[in-house]
Amino acid sequence: MDQVDIVIIGAGIVGLAAAYELALRWPDKSILLLEQAAAFGRGLSGRTSEVIHSGAYYPPGSLKARLCVSGNKLLYEFCRREQVPHRRLGKLIIARDDDDLKKLESLLAQAAANGVPEAGLINVSQLVALEPGINARAAILCPSSGIVDSHRLMAMLAYRAEACGAMLVYRHEVTGLQQAPNGGFQVTFQDAAGTEESIGCQCLINAAGLGADRIAAMAGIDIDETGYRIYRCKGEYFAVNNRKAKLVTRLVFPVSIRELKGSGIPVIKDLQGRMRLGPDAHYASSASADYTVQPANARLFFQLVQGYLPFLQPDDLQPDLAALRPRLQTPCGSPPRDFLVKHEVDRGLTGLVNLIGIESPGITCCLSLAQYVGDLLEPVAGKCHLPGRG
Numbered sequence: 119m120d121q122v123d124i125v126i127i128g129a130g131i132v133g134l135a136a137a138y139e140l141a142l143r144w145p146d147k148s149i150l151l152l153e154q155a156a157a158f159g160r161g162l163s164g165r166t167s168e169v170i171h172s173g174a175y176y177p178p179g180s181l182k183a184r185l186c187v188s189g190n191k192l193l194y195e196f197c198r199r200e201q202v203p204h205r206r207l208g209k210l211i212i213a214r215d216d217d218d219l220k221k222l223e224s225l226l227a228q229a230a231a232n233g234v235p236e237a238g239l240i241n242v243s244q245l246v247a248l249e250p251g252i253n254a255r256a257a258i259l260c261p262s263s264g265i266v267d268s269h270r271l272m273a274m275l276a277y278r279a280e281a282c283g284a285m286l287v288y289r290h291e292v293t294g295l296q297q298a299p300n301g302g303f304q305v306t307f308q309d310a311a312g313t314e315e316s317i318g319c320q321c322l323i324n325a326a327g328l329g330a331d332r333i334a335a336m337a338g339i340d341i342d343e344t345g346y347r348i349y350r351c352k353g354e355y356f357a358v359n360n361r362k363a364k365l366v367t368r369l370v371f372p373v374s375i376r377e378l379k380g381s382g383i384p385v386i387k388d389l390q391g392r393m394r395l396g397p398d399a400h401y402a403s404s405a406s407a408d409y410t411v412q413p414a415n416a417r418l419f420f421q422l423v424q425g426y427l428p429f430l431q432p433d434d435l436q437p438d439l440a441a442l443r444p445r446l447q448t449p450c451g452s453p454p455r456d457f458l459v460k461h462e463v464d465r466g467l468t469g470l471v472n473l474i475g476i477e478s479p480g481i482t483c484c485l486s487l488a489q490y491v492g493d494l495l496e497p498v499a500g501k502c503h504l505p506g507r508g
Contacts, residue, residue, distance in 0.1 A: 120149040122285075124499065125305050125319040127207045127333055129153035130163035131268065131484045132476055133325035134275040134286075139488035140323075141282035142197045144499060150317065151285040152307055154291035159272045160283040162477070165409070165441035167355075167386045167397070168268045169369060170194070172260040174229035174237060181457040181490075183232045189486035190262055196485060197266060203389055209263030209369040210245070212254035212426060219256060221373045228260050231472045236261045250367035252285060253426050261417050263369055267389055268481055275484075295322065295336045302469055303337075321469040321499050322489060328444050337467055346458065346474050349443040353397025354411045355386075356419050363393035372426065383422050394438055395419050401449045402442060410417040411437035426497045446475035459487065461494040469498050 124140060126133050128408050129151055137151045155161070170193055171185035185393055197204040215220040222239070229237040237260045240456070245257050289310035302320040309315070324333045331341045331348040334416065341347045372382025386394045398419070416435040422429060446455035458474040471491050480487070 120455060122150045122319040123319060124149045124321040124495075125317065125345060126323040126325060127304070127305075128161075128325040128327055128330075129155070129158035129276070129286060129288070130161055130325065130327050131159065131272055131275070131481055132163075132327075132388060132487055133323070134158055134272055134279060134474060135488040136323055136325060136491050137279035137284040137286065137482040138275050138282065139485070139492055140495075141279055141284040143492050145283060147499060148194045149279075150319070151279070151284060151286045152290045152292055152305070153286070153288045156288055158276050158286070158288075159269060162441060163268065163272060163327070163465075163481070165439055166268055166481055167267050167394075167478075168388060168481065169479075170204065170206075170262075170264040170266055170385065171236045171482045172229070172237065172263045173232045173479070173482075174225060174234050174258065174260055176232065176404075176479075177456075178228060178231040181268065181459060182483070185457070185483040185486040185490065187233050189479075189483040192485040192489075193266065194264075197271065201277070202271050202274050203267040204264060205389060206264040207259070207387060208369050209260040209371060210249060210252065211255075211258040211260065211371050211373055212245075212252065213256045213373050214254050214426060218373045222256060222258060225373060227417040227485075229258065229260070231277055232261060234262065238340040248274065249366060249368060249370070251427070251429055252370060253428050265369070265387060266390060266481065271481075292326075292336070295333070297467070319433070319469075321495050322471070323495075324470070324472045324474070325476070327476070328442060330444065330472065330476075332470050334474065337462070337470055339462070339465065339467075339472075345446065345455075346472070348444040348446065348475065349449055350402035351399055351438060351443045351477075352408070353399050353443060354415055354437040354440045355394045355396030355436040356411070358393040358395065358430070359436075361393065362429060362434055363387075363391060365429055366393060366427075370426070379385060383419060384429065385423070392502065395423055395435065396438070397441060398422075399443075401445070409440045409442070409443060411440050413437050443477040443478065444475055453482060457483075457487075459494070469495070471495060
């Protein structure tokens with residue numbers, strides 16, 4: 119059986135960032151990334167808002183808050199250095215009534231606690247000067263928010279990872295894993311021809327996105343007992359008529375966004391100047407990958423945004439794309455969950471790092487998540503010679 123130092127499962131943006139970071143950190147280690155699709159970014163990472171988040175929305179001290187603020191800076195630096203298309207548009211978090219104003223004050227305090235740079239409250243006249251098409255009473259302006267070409271970003275991460283020595287292999291689906299007798303893991307996979315093979319590794323990183331709970335279960339973890347089970351949450355987007363897309367220039371998020379419940383839907387801009395509304399959020403009814411957008415939902419989207427986008431008409435909205443997100447929050451209404459990033463040492467699985475429930479702000483956090491994984495593995499991968507290269 120062949121042997122490498124580190125196996126990464128999943129070539130979404132987090133798996134690619136991990137391959138790049140670990141190959142850079144440990145140039146003497148052999149790193150293999152296995153992806154079941156024909157190319158990188160074919161799952162969640164290829165169907166996102168492409169927003170670089172500031173970190174204002176997440177509870178202080180949470181992984182999402184910490185890694186979003188640090189990841190924001192790392193991502194801008196990487197994009198500038200590697201010439202990945204991006205733009206620091208800024209985000210407006212808007213309040214439309216008295217309840218929203220109270221939430222806005224609380225959110226501003228949270229942004230300060232999280233270390234979000236330059237976030238500040240603006241009044242209605244300042245808001246009108248920035249975005250005359252938006253109807254709101256006040257807003258938080260987050261200048262550090264922006265947008266990125268996520269496909270070019272993934273392509274550059276893949277290129278840099280391979281340049282640093284990582285091996286990226288596609289059309290290889292992981293079908294089983296078990297602990298090796300002398301430590302580490304044996305990973306079984308099936309290639310495009312249906313041939314099944316195995317490879318040994320000392321460290322294993324589960325960045326399998328929507329399938330991350332399945333990989334954790336292969337390692338013998340009870341995903342229900344541990345709260346590792348993923349619930350697929352579907353989000354749809356509608357594109358706005360190109361002529362009216364020019365009437366908003368920044369990202370606009372209601373202070374209560376429609377994350378399963380709320381009073382509005384984000385307004386997203388892309389690098390071409392297009393405007394999209396979304397995503398909304400509702401749990402998928404089946405385990406199948408349904409990426410259809412229901413045209414009838416345009417009316418619901420319109421009803422949710424017409425109060426703060428008064429220039430829109432129902433026929434301005436056209437179906438765009440849909441995405442499935444890996445939620446750890448249960449459909450029965452459990453509290454929101456943080457990213458789950460865990461080195462499973464206490465379960466006797468030294469060298470296994472699970473990344474489960476990595477949804478938004480996953481793009482913003484991709485590089486900081488990769489660094490965090492490297493730090494978790496440092497006692498195993500950084501201080502001993504592993505079987506592999508040399």
